[in-house]
Amino acid sequence: MIEAKNLSKSFEDIKALDNINASIRDGDVFGLIGTNGAGKSTFLKTLAGVLKPDSGEILIDNEHVFENIKAKDKFFYICDEQYFFANTTAKEMIKFYSSVYKSFDVKKCESLLNALDLGLNRKVNTFSKGMKKQLCIAMGVASNTKYLLCDETFDGLDPVMRQAVKSLFAKEMDERGLTPIIASHNLRELEDICDHVGLLHKGGILLSKDVSDMKLNIHKIQCVFENDFDMDRLKSFDIMQIKNSGRVYTITVKGDEDEVKAKMEQLNPVFYELMDLSLEEIFISETEVHGYDIKKLIF
Ligand SMILES: Nc1ncnc2c1ncn2[C@@H]1O[C@H](COP(=O)(O)OP(=O)(O)OP(=O)(O)O)[C@@H](O)[C@H]1O
Numbered sequence: 001m002i003e004a005k006n007l008s009k010s011f012e013d014i015k016a017l018d019n020i021n022a023s024i025r026d027g028d029v030f031g032l033i034g035t036n037g038a039g040k041s042t043f044l045k046t047l048a049g050v051l052k053p054d055s056g057e058i059l060i061d062n063e064h065v066f067e068n069i070k071a072k073d074k075f076f077y078i079c080d081e082q083y084f085f086a087n088t089t090a091k092e093m094i095k096f097y098s099s100v101y102k103s104f105d106v107k108k109c110e111s112l113l114n115a116l117d118l119g120l121n122r123k124v125n126t127f128s129k130g131m132k133k134q135l136c137i138a139m140g141v142a143s144n145t146k147y148l149l150c151d152e153t154f155d156g157l158d159p160v161m162r163q164a165v166k167s168l169f170a171k172e173m174d175e176r177g178l179t180p181i182i183a184s185h186n187l188r189e190l191e192d193i194c195d196h197v198g199l200l201h202k203g204g205i206l207l208s209k210d211v212s213d214m215k216l217n218i219h220k221i222q223c224v225f226e227n228d229f230d231m232d233r234l235k236s237f238d239i240m241q242i243k244n245s246g247r248v249y250t251i252t253v254k255g256d257e258d259e260v261k262a263k264m265e266q267l268n269p270v271f272y273e274l275m276d277l278s279l280e281e282i283f284i285s286e287t288e289v290h291g292y293d294i295k296k297l298i299f
Contacts, residue, residue: 006056016042018203031190034200040183075147109142223272
């Protein structure tokens with residue numbers, strides 16, 4: 001488990017992290033969302049022990065991380081601006097990381113690079129931005145560390161590759177309990193992958209919740225009513241949004257699922273079904289409660 005306690009970090013007069021408290025459970029995918037400059041990279045750098053906090057602490061499995069090799073052995077950090085040795089090849093980078101991480105699996109890394117069609121002996125400076133990201137992801141996964149810190153890792157990957165990386169993370173989570181921590185300015189990129197999402201704004205965490213908990217209390221209903229249906233009868237719902245295309249209505253409501261279903265049955269629609277909500281829709285409702293317009297904070 002990773003814990004941030006009252007974590008603050010400033011760069012002269014810029015407060016990049018302002019008294020952050022967060023817990024990252026083992027086996028979850030933790031998504032860290034926020035606009036440019038919200039403090040995501042600073043949080044990950046502090047978590048990785050690259051930066052020393054001004055106050056507060058970061059504990060990785062109860063160990064302080066700053067200047068602590070034992071704690072640093074537990075994660076691989078894929079930073080936003082990846083660093084490679086000058087004129088190096090993928091093979092040489094793998095050799096370096098396998099000397100740093102005792103759990104590094106060279107064969108696994110080589111087979112991942114093979115599957116990604118990245119030449120082992122090719123100079124990394126001839127790789128595209130997305131290919132460099134793929135190389136880092138392959139090395140991160142092959143390091144077999146418990147935690148994988150990803151800063152905007154999906155940014156610059158094409159949609160097929162993004163899906164492939166999500167599947168790879170899911171497999172690693174299933175097989176060896178990997179815990180990915182993914183920072184992104186784009187909520188949509190984290191769709192389908194996060195168990196827990198933290199929303200960072202101006203260095204502070206506005207919201208930190210399990211996605212399943214957020215989903216419990218908000219529902220999207222698609223339904224069709226009889227022609228003479230009195231729309232006033234929908235007032236019994238706590239409606240967040242209502243849209244229609246002809247007679248097909250899509251209604252987003254708050255409330256307990258069983259109660260929502262019971263109320264729908266009473267309205268005797270021609271047809272209705274509860275649909276999956278996107279992370280974006282869930283976030284809009286959650287942040288509204290806190291008085292924020294999420295679209296100004298994320299998109
Ligand atoms: N080394 C530094 N020196 C001075 N200011 C810094 C430094 N690193 C970060 N900052 C400032 O701290 C704040 C948070 O920056 P950070 O890079 O953590 O944000 P971010 O959420 O990762 O943004 P982005 O999505 O653009 O990468 C910003 O105001 C930034 O200008």
